[in-house]
Amino acid sequence: MTALSNASTDHDLFRQLGTGDSLAAFDLLFERYWKKLYAIAYVRLKSDQEAQDCVQEVFVNLWAKKGDIVTPLSIQAYLFTAVRNKVYNQLHARQIRDKHYIQYLKEVSSVQPNFGGGLEEEELNVIIEAEIAGMPDQMRKIYMLSRDENLSGVEIAGMLNLSHQTVRNQISTALKRIRERIAYYQL
Numbered sequence: 001m002t003a004l005s006n007a008s009t010d011h012d013l014f015r016q017l018g019t020g021d022s023l024a025a026f027d028l029l030f031e032r033y034w035k036k037l038y039a040i041a042y043v044r045l046k047s048d049q050e051a052q053d054c055v056q057e058v059f060v061n062l063w064a065k066k067g068d069i070v071t072p073l074s075i076q077a078y079l080f081t082a083v084r085n086k087v088y089n090q091l092h093a094r095q096i097r098d099k100h101y102i103q104y105l106k107e108v109s110s111v112q113p114n115f116g117g118g119l120e121e122e123e124l125n126v127i128i129e130a131e132i133a134g135m136p137d138q139m140r141k142i143y144m145l146s147r148d149e150n151l152s153g154v155e156i157a158g159m160l161n162l163s164h165q166t167v168r169n170q171i172s173t174a175l176k177r178i179r180e181r182i183a184y185y186q187l
Contacts, residue, residue: 010075017066026066030059033076037083044087050094054086095168098175102128105182124182131181135174142167143174
């Protein structure tokens with residue numbers, strides 16, 4: 001068994017994941033990269049818990065596949081790419097969840113009678129419209145193009161000369177604002 005130290009290179013640690021020193025090598029890689037990977041995830045997700053979850057999933061996958069992964073040229077690039085992909089998947093899932101949540105609220109408010117605890121459809125629409133009106137101009141424009149014109153994120157990005165990721169982030173933030181506003185009035 002080879003003694004591992006903080007002086008071990010990333011490549012040495014990665015190669016040792018498949019040997020008897022795998023736990024020690026994994027621990028050193030974790031210590032070396034956790035904070036950097038967390039920072040990348042947090043900047044995009046703006047959620048402590050989601051960022052921690054993404055980084056944890058990357059390391060869990062690394063451990064689970066430790067014997068199957070071919071040593072990449074750059075361990076750092078490999079881990080950063082893995083976190084970026086997890087973040088992208090998380091943002092995509094959040095966007096879908098937000099879309100379904102808004103649709104659910106609209107359906108529930110139009111189907112169920114109001115017994116004093118929920119919002120009527122008119123009230124819900126007023127709250128949503130007020131929140132949309134209070135959004136920054138670019139966010140409001142992107143949201144309206146997405147919802148009223150049924151344009152895709154790619155189409156909106158091309159129309160407004162923005163990146164597709166910017167459009168996705170703006171729509172996700174707009175939906176989050178609407179969801180939070182509705183939740184506030186539901187109480």
